[in-house]
Amino acid sequence: MPHYENVRAVLGRAVADGVLGQDRPVAGFIDVQGVRDGVTALHEAFAHVPDVLHAFAAKACPLVPVLRLLADAGMGCEVASPGETRLALAAGFAPERIVLDSPAKTRAEIHEALTLGIALNADNFDELDRIAALRPAGSRSVVGLRVNPQVGAGAIPEMSTATAHSKFGVALDDPGVRERVVEAFGQRPWLTRLHAHVGSQGCPLPLIAGGLATLHRLAGEIDERVGRRQVTSLDLGGGLPVNFADDTVTPTYQDYVRALTDAEPALLDGRYQVVTEFGRALLAKNGFTAAVVEYVKDSGGRRIALTHAGAQVALRTVFMPDAWPVRVTAHGPDGSPKATAPMAQDIAGPLCFAGDLVARARTLPEVAEGDLVVLHDTGAYYFSAPWAYNSLPRPGVYGFANRAGDVSLTTIRTPQTLDEVARESGLSHADALLTASGRTAARVT
Incomplete structure (x- = not known):
């Protein structure tokens, strides 16, 4: 219709x-069938990739019934706070299909993820140290490191996360950082994933694809330098822009896949498990x-x-x-x-x-x-x-x-x-400040 x-x-x-x-x-x-059709289109676009986890970005629509619909349709879930983790679990996502991203994870959040087997991407080197200290023996959690490929901003600077001064990830082109990344993987055999997110609305596909091609090259460099196959998965983030001008769906997931392949033909060849984190593109x-x-x-x-x-x-x-x-x-x-x-x-x-x-x-x-x-x-x-x-x-x-x-x-x-x-708004504590000041509360009738 x-x-x-x-x-x-x-x-x-x-x-x-x-x-x-x-x-x-x-x-x-919310159009229930439209959501299901969007998930189908996403899976079809990546059908040729052997191992993919499509994780819906919960922040885009953190309503438990919507999340449960997406879980039933075959999605995983990307979360970025304790609240979102709670919602994802309540919606029925298996812990191994949840990915935790946040630039400010607390020790409690990290401990919960590592205990339950939720994957998590460390935002910085200090967080890697914190994960190492908290990680129990035999943890099933996939652990990754978020890198900032510093490829620049799109049309909306506030939505661009791969700029020179972005608060997200480790700045890959800063002096000495690439070497520290390689060393971090060499010292931690359980660190097996790389993550990048270039930005969302306002970021053109070539900009996104260029940043993710950098991620792919870095994975190969890490494996070569540490002398073993260590990076087994790439988390590509989300960021597919949405056309708000009319009803046309553009760009499509097929357009996104073509852009990735044009930028790096081997990116989706099956060597690495691929994780995506689309939100706006699925629900807007x-x-x-x-x-x-x-x-x-x-x-x-x-x-x-x-x-x-x-x-x-x-x-x-x-x-x-x-x-x-x-x-x-x-x-x-x-x-x-x-x-x-x-x-x-x-x-x-x-x-x-x-x-x-x-x-x-x-x-x-x-x-x-x-x-x-x-x-x-x-x-x-x-x-x-x-x-x-x-x-x-x-x-x-x-x-x-x-x-x-x-x-x-x-x-x-x-x-x-x-x-x-x-x-x-604090109704149950209505008299709190009067009591604290030593006055007797006057009741309003």
């Missing part, structure tokens, strides 16, 4: 079911956010639509609109596309600061109170980074299946209640 018809059908069902409307003015939606285009238009007004000759989708659900778009623009479409209260005359409109959120805009002077059909706006391609990172500014509750997220126009919804994340907001 065409994307716009899918959105229309889902909105109609959401309104009819009461998960979107005046009482629940913002909600997120399989999700959208919908919100109610509460008011419309004019200011300075421009129409402003005040909606319930702002920085609390689209943080990057609001604060970095040029780097993270989203498509917005206008719909009637029943979900049908608006057919009113187009005009330039600001699509504003509900937060109390002037910059809370998800679109500026965007030409859309004129919207009115009670209409709906849709933020497209928000399946990755938008549901995972809610902002609690103004103490707005986190919206519900729903999975949808569309079988020949018959849409069904299932709850992925229950909308947060105001009571839950209060408890999260």
Whole structure:
């Protein structure tokens, strides 16, 4: 079914079911079959590679039902915090299919990973020493070292992790570092993986492929210098950019594989197990956010639509609109596309600061109170980074299946209640500061 018809059908069902409307003015939606199709496309692109672990980057959508869907579809999981590790285990990923990445792992995190058999990539030489001290005899964990190939930045510097001064990994081209890397492997026979991640959105495929070709060459150099086959796997990270301009999926996983092969023909020849860590590429285009238009007004000759989708659900778009623009479409209260005359409109959120805009002077059909706006391609990172500014509750997220126009919804994340907001904000400790100051709390009735 065409994307716009899918959105229309889902909105109609959401309104009819009461998960979107005046009482629940913002909600997120994830296409269950679309996620499965994305996993299939990923596996097909790498079908010629003998040994691959595709690990979904949990930070892109850390919702247990989504992670469980991905596990069922054959994915592993990449995690970068104790919370993400807990979610991955709860979702049913086997420890050996989990990869722990983080630039600031605590001893407790490292101990847990080594005990359970979770793979981990050390960010720096000091962490390697810490792993060596904590690693139990016979640990099943694959241990790698993250290197920074320092190939430069893409269009969004904040998303580029292989720059000269990146906080991630060991800077391979800095004086003496390559030699230290070789020595680190020579001294630790259990160190068998190399990891690099060049960047994500805004990084062109040749830049990514060039960095990973450097990783492949380094693996061969290590084996030659230590005099044995030591590096057995390469973790290529993720970073496939997403097209946010329209519904076209580009670049594809096939494009990514071709770029890797062009940069280094032997990279995927089977000598090394390959690990990938895609997140945005799998989920972004399989999700959208919908919100109610509460008011419309004019200011300075421009129409402003005040909606319930702002920085609390689209943080990057609001604060970095040029780097993270989203498509917005206008719909009637029943979900049908608006057919009113187009005009330039600001699509504003509900937060109390002037910059809370998800679109500026965007030409859309004129919207009115009670209409709906849709933020497209928000399946990755938008549901995972809610902002609690103004103490707005986190919206519900729903999975949808569309079988020949018959849409069904299932709850992925229950909308947060105001009571839950209060408890999260210290309600059970309401008198704590009065007690600490020696005053008797006055009860509010």
